[in-house]
Amino acid sequence: xxxxxxxxxxxxxxxxxxxxxxxxxxxxxxxxxxxxxxxxxxxxxxxxxxxxxxxxxxxxxxxxxxxxxxxxxxx
Amino acid sequence: xxxxxxxxxxxxxxxxxxxxxxxxxxxxxxxxxxxxxxxxxxxxxxxxxxxxxxxxxxxxxxxxxxxxxxxxxxxxxxxxxxxxxxxxxxxxxxxxxxxxxxxxxxxxxxxxxxxxxxxxxxxxxxxxxxxxxxxxxxxxxxxxxxxxxxxxxxxxxxxxxxxxxxxxxxxxxxxxxxxxxxxxxxxxxx
Numbered sequence: 001x002x003x004x005x006x007x008x009x010x011x012x013x014x015x016x017x018x019x020x021x022x023x024x025x026x027x028x029x030x031x032x033x034x035x036x037x038x039x040x041x042x043x044x045x046x047x048x049x050x051x052x053x054x055x056x057x058x059x060x061x062x063x064x065x066x067x068x069x070x071x072x073x074x075x
Numbered sequence: 076x077x078x079x080x081x082x083x084x085x086x087x088x089x090x091x092x093x094x095x096x097x098x099x100x101x102x103x104x105x106x107x108x109x110x111x112x113x114x115x116x117x118x119x120x121x122x123x124x125x126x127x128x129x130x131x132x133x134x135x136x137x138x139x140x141x142x143x144x145x146x147x148x149x150x151x152x153x154x155x156x157x158x159x160x161x162x163x164x165x166x167x168x169x170x171x172x173x174x175x176x177x178x179x180x181x182x183x184x185x186x187x188x189x190x191x192x193x194x195x196x197x198x199x200x201x202x203x204x205x206x207x208x209x210x211x212x213x214x215x216x217x218x219x220x221x222x223x224x225x226x227x228x229x230x231x232x233x234x235x236x237x238x239x240x241x242x243x244x245x246x247x248x249x250x251x252x253x254x255x256x257x258x259x260x261x262x263x264x265x
Contacts, residue, residue, distance in 0.1 A: 034116035042109040049105050053098045060094070064086055 093243050097250050100213075104254055107206045111261060114198055126199050127190035130183055131263040137179035138259055141214075144172035145252045152238075152245040155228075159235035163228045166241070169248060170221045173214055180211055203262060210258055213251050220244045 086094075115121050122128060151165035184204075192200045224244045227233065233241055 035113070038112045038116050042112045045112075046105055046109055050102065053101055057094060057098065061086075 089239055089243055093246060107209060108261060111202050111206060118198055122199050123197050126197055127187055127192050129263050133179060133183055134263055137176045140172045141176040141252055141255055144169045145249055148245040148248045152242055155233050155238040155241050156235060161228045162241055163225055166221055166225045166228060170218055173218050177214055206258060206262055210255060217248050217251050220247060
């Protein structure tokens with residue numbers, strides 16, 4: 001319980017001092033023009049690709065388990 | 076009329092491992108592609124005026140060799156799955172085409188280094204050697220896997236019922252082939 005309180009206090013203090021991070025000239029906040037456009041393209045690409053990969057693996061697994069093994073037997 | 080549903084067994088561990096590995100590899104390639112997309116407009120003129128141009132024509136020939144290698148890889152997997160015939164010659168065909176691809180790339184790299192394009196000469200050079208080199212490393216690893224698979228095939232270790240090694244090796248090869256055109260267009264043509 002004590003650890004949780006300490007964690008909560010530290011988190012609140014950290015949040016109180018949070019501000020935009022501008023770490024280098026390539027940072028998002030400093031960009032404009034074609035660099036910013038390419039940032040958006042890159043962000044979209046890197047955000048969607050994992051979902052596509054997980055979806056593809058899911059489809060592959062679905063196909064694998066559903067392939068024609070259902071056998072109709074005349075009772 | 077009664078329907079009996081028979082569930083298929085789970086995919087073997089090696090197949091699942093390869094699928095997870097290729098997913099991770101895809102994200103690594105995606106990271107490199109993103110780095111290329113983001114860094115490129117920061118340089119103004121691309122390629123930089125003081126850097127050599129990449130030999131797109133020569134690499135196009137290498138690309139044809141790599142794309143052609145997908146066919147013997149496909150035939151290798153199909154042949155052994157159909158009747159257990161040793162797929163040695165198809166695997167060797169794939170290996171030879173891969174070696175031609177790597178050979179052309181090696182020659183191209185020596186020429187480019189001679190003209191002053193190195194990892195440290197510019198962002199252009201660093202991106203080129205990182206992106207293309209990472210793919211070349213994959214081709215080299217795939218060729219090592221092919222060499223082992225050829226050895227096992229010659230020893231008669233594969234049958235129609237048990238040919239996981241050939242299947243996984245060819246899937247990995249196809250992956251290497253499929254990734255390449257994107258990199259070629261991005262790095263050499265755009």
